Amino acid sequence: MNPLASASIVVAVSGGIAAYKAADLVSSLTQAGARVEVILTRGAREFIRPLTFQALTHRPVHEDLFEPWTEASLGHVSLARDTALLIVAPASANTIARLALGMADDLLGAVALATGAPILVAPAMEHHMFHHPATRGHLTTLRGWGVTVIGPTSGRLASGETGDGRLAGVPEIIGAARQVLGRGGPLAGRRIVVTAGGTREPLDPVRYLTNGSSGLMGYAIARAAIDVGATVSLISTPVVLPAVVGAEMVHVGTALEMATAVDEQTARADVLVMAAAVADFRPATAAAHKVKKQGGTATMTLDLVLNPDILAGLDRPGLIKVGFAAETDDLVANARAKLDAKGLAMIVANDARDAIGSPDNEVVLLTPGAEPEYVPRMDKDDLAAILIARVGTLLAGNRP
Numbered sequence: 282m283n284p285l286a287s288a289s290i291v292v293a294v295s296g297g298i299a300a301y302k303a304a305d306l307v308s309s310l311t312q313a314g315a316r317v318e319v320i321l322t323r324g325a326r327e328f329i330r331p332l333t334f335q336a337l338t339h340r341p342v343h344e345d346l347f348e349p350w351t352e353a354s355l356g357h358v359s360l361a362r363d364t365a366l367l368i369v370a371p372a373s374a375n376t377i378a379r380l381a382l383g384m385a386d387d388l389l390g391a392v393a394l395a396t397g398a399p400i401l402v403a404p405a406m407e408h409h410m411f412h413h414p415a416t417r418g419h420l421t422t423l424r425g426w427g428v429t430v431i432g433p434t435s436g437r438l439a440s441g442e443t444g445d446g447r448l449a450g451v452p453e454i455i456g457a458a459r460q461v462l463g464r465g466g467p468l469a470g471r472r473i474v475v476t477a478g479g480t481r482e483p484l485d486p487v488r489y490l491t492n493g494s495s496g497l498m499g500y501a502i503a504r505a506a507i508d509v510g511a512t513v514s515l516i517s518t519p520v521v522l523p524a525v526v527g528a529e530m531v532h533v534g535t536a537l538e539m540a541t542a543v544d545e546q547t548a549r550a551d552v553l554v555m556a557a558a559v560a561d562f563r564p565a566t567a568a569a570h571k572v573k574k575q576g577g578t579a580t581m582t583l584d585l586v587l588n589p590d591i592l593a594g595l596d597r598p599g600l601i602k603v604g605f606a607a608e609t610d611d612l613v614a615n616a617r618a619k620l621d622a623k624g625l626a627m628i629v630a631n632d633a634r635d636a637i638g639s640p641d642n643e644v645v646l647l648t649p650g651a652e653p654e655y656v657p658r659m660d661k662d663d664l665a666a667i668l669i670a671r672v673g674t675l676l677a678g679n680r681p
């Protein structure tokens with residue numbers, strides 16, 4: 282379950298050029314189901330108007346510690362008490378300094394001191410301001426208190442110069458929010474390794490054999506595991522998806538590279554979920570130079586050799602292995618055979634024609650000795666949450 286859905290979140294916007302990006306952040310959080318209260322600092326009100334946030338959240342915007350309408354019910358205390366997460370984005374150098382000094386003469390300062398909720402700070406400023414020892418020192422202080430600092434990233438700044446100081450992207454801030462909210466969830470302390478994408482088996486320096494796997498399923502599983510507190514390694518082939526915030530990303534190309542990465546990453550893991558589409562065969566040799574057309578020949582023959590079966594070959598006592606079976610015929614029978622042959626705790630069977638590259642999926646879950654469980658077609662994010670809930674049950678020592 283996406284922890285943003287129905288979470289109460291305070292977004293505090295401070296005064297910087299990136300204040301306009303906070304509207305996108307607030308909009309995304311609201312669309313994800315969060316109840317968002319917005320605080321605008323004095324500086325922020327110079328850059329963006331409250332009406333924008335009021336329209337996005339359908340709630341009045343909080344501006345002033347001494348506002349009579351909120352302080353009638355001790356507004357700053359209830360904002361601090363009722364929030365699950367305080368996000369400061371963008372965080373100006375001035376606001377970072379004020380937070381680190383515990384200043385409480387404005388609404389944000391008072392809420393930050395009064396709340397027991399986790400705090401996420403996303404700095405955005407000109408690069409000399411960011412690298413100044415004062416700012417660095419204040420951020421170190423905040424981190425020391427358990428505040429999560431996200432970004433800034435490097436790139437072109439409003440000043441026209443290039444350097445560190447760009448506000449982290451909205452997906453990165455949202456990913457960090459999910460991770461912080463998921464901390465302490467049912468899989469806290471558990472280590473899960475997930476594989477994703479189709480392997481690439483080179484023919485020559487510029488060509489490879491692959492398949493249509495998008496990586497969507499594996500990435501969704503990694504996110505769902507982080508949502509419930511797990512520590513996640515995501516072993517991925519090149520895909521066109523953004524990195525999963527909070528996961529350790531391990532990039533691989535071939536099935537052999539994936540086998541090595543799985544071996545390394547599972548050394549201390551509780552669970553391996555193999556959602557990647559691993560090539561059964563690879564070219565016997567990868568040519569060192571680009572293969573040329575041969576004059577007069579209309580066909581070409583490739584010699585292929587078998588790749589190792591990563592799941593079957595991995596013998597780690599105590600590791601819960603979850604596999605995927607993408608089949609076109611006899612789905613349940615073929616998947617059941619793989620479940621038994623590879624010593625899996627669960628296999629997710631799906632029709633390869635519908636599943637690969639699609640944003641949604643319909644699957645059958647098989648576990649040893651149990652009846653198949655049919656899961657209807659749904660978005661891969663929703664399916665991932667169900668799969669991770671089943672993994673939780675397996676970890677608890679029960680069958681799903």
Ligand SMILES: Cc1cc2nc3c(=O)[nH]c(=O)nc-3n(C[C@H](O)[C@H](O)[C@H](O)COP(=O)(O)O)c2cc1C
Nearest residue numbers: 295296297298322323324325373374375376405406
């Ligand atoms: C045009 C302009 C752009 C600014 N951009 C930034 C910025 O990106 N980051 C920052 O830390 N301060 C920036 N400042 C300075 C802050 O607005 C200033 O320190 C202000 O007091 C911050 O107030 P606040 O922290 O209460 O929001 C900018 C100022 C101006 C006039």
